[in-house]
Amino acid sequence: MxxxxxxxxxxxxxxxxxxxxxxxxxxxxxxxxxxxxxxxxxxxxxxxxxxxxxxxVPKNLRHIPAVSYWKYMKSALSGEGVDLRAQNVILPVLAKSPNGIYLRPNRLGWTIGVANPAAMKTLFLRTNEFPKHQGFTKYRDSLTTRFGGANNIVVLNGGVWKKHRMIANPAFHRSMPVKLFGRLCEKMMTRFEKEGDGLEDVDVPMFLQRFTLDVIGLAAFDYDFEALDNPNNEKVENYNIIMEGIRNPIFFFFPILEKRFLWAFPGRRQLHRKMDDLDKLFYSIIDRKRQTLASKKGLVEDSEKDLLTLMLEANEESEDIQHQLSDLELRDDLAVFFLAGHDTTSNALSFALYYLAVNPHIQEKARKEVIDILGDGDDIVYPTAAQCSEMKYIYMIMKETLRMDPPAQNTVPRASSDDIDLAGTFVPKGSTLSAEIFVMHHDPSLWKDPEEFIPERFAPGGESEAKAGQGLSWTPFGSGSRQCIGMNFSLAEQKVLLAMMLQKYTWELPENTINKDRLVIDGSMGIISPKDLHLKFKKRF
Known part of the structure; x- marks a missing residue:
């Protein structure tokens, strides 16, 4: 032939x-x-x-092992979870890669996936050579960009990014509002018992989404979404519908449809109208907070101030207008903090509760630690920050949960600023790169029995510590100067909730559940979430 x-x-x-x-x-x-x-x-x-x-595949990238476009897209568009896509499509290709680098389709074209600890470290730490890709802002009319904005701390680079970081730093380097976490957790547990079928069949992700929505609203904006008290109110419904639209794989991979053919999708146009309403809400929160700040200046202790108050104060303290954030920039930062502080944390907690349900010996060991620290009895106890720092085993559980199911399966893409050698692979200038967090966390060449839930991996002297010299093999929050600024906030929130629930309840999987044989991951794009996760709880007192 x-x-x-x-x-x-x-x-x-x-x-x-x-x-x-x-x-x-x-x-x-x-x-x-x-x-x-x-x-x-x-x-x-x-x-x-x-x-x-x-x-x-572009000619200049054909030296890198690539997944099948058709297999990858079929998996993404058919609703398969990232776990099945990793096992069936990506890891077989990655096994043939000499250094954990491969190609996969993305909304920005063929993207270099980085799933090697040494290469991951280079990608995260050398920010001048691998700045955030600006292709995200190309489709400004897409629902995703409209929600997060094109001027937020996550997608910006250089001096503009540093300006945002300086304004936001004071808000994230203070004591965590653990009392707020505890108070809202108690309210959520009360709702467990009153709604639906009570403790016999609890829709865990739904309750945790309501919990984290109220937490981020109050802690970040001093704004009550009333998600726990009134889950069907318009503010909550609008937000949830928009989030569902953002995760739609068709519009995720083909944003050109939204840019050129929005007129052909009535349902999508309706989502954009709801986004208009959410935008008005964000700006009204900023205006209201600025007025409150002017009337109560000096009367509120730093420990009681929310994120937006601290950012506005830091903004005003900067005398140079070039170093201040505009209302648009404040709005975009708040939107991205909102997303990171709500969906990612609620899903991480859902996954943790699942793994404790199917591993009762781990659940009991964690409960013993909590009781040793908080005591036992029929009184609800809000953990203090000091007590949270004592919860070593709980922290191991959280880290193993984030290894198994990191809510962010990959990062905002980077771009190579020049021709670069990355772990032995030639990366041409202008290439798109993505930190493949989920794939790396499940690579059997990096982790022993990667599909097994083993918190002791993160014990002193454990498997994770032994990998320290190899690069970055555990990166649910990224690393380096661009590490997730809300990491400590999320970890503190998770510790408080897990501790309070372990003290009050035991739980297990109900009889009829799609998650009986394995955890089913939702097939939406972006943030990873469990599908139809219901648990059966029993009060200890």
């Missing part, structure tokens, strides 16, 4: 796959959401053209 025949055969295969992809994934999705068949067909045809352009 000559070269032309080989090429023709390859093209035929690609067209066959594209036709199948069009029929089974694109056209049905668009038809369900567009009122007119001819519009649906036109959008889907354009969509298919975009896919066809995207399937081929």
């Amino acid at each position: 000559d070269t032309l025949q080989v090429i023709a055969k390859d093209v035929d295969k690609q067209l066959e796959k594209l036709t199948s992809f069009y029929i089974h994934h694109i056209l049905p999705y668009v038809k369900r959401r567009s009122p007119h068949t001819y519009i649906a067909s036109a959008v889907a045809a354009f969509f298919s053209y975009q896919v066809y352009k995207a399937i081929r």
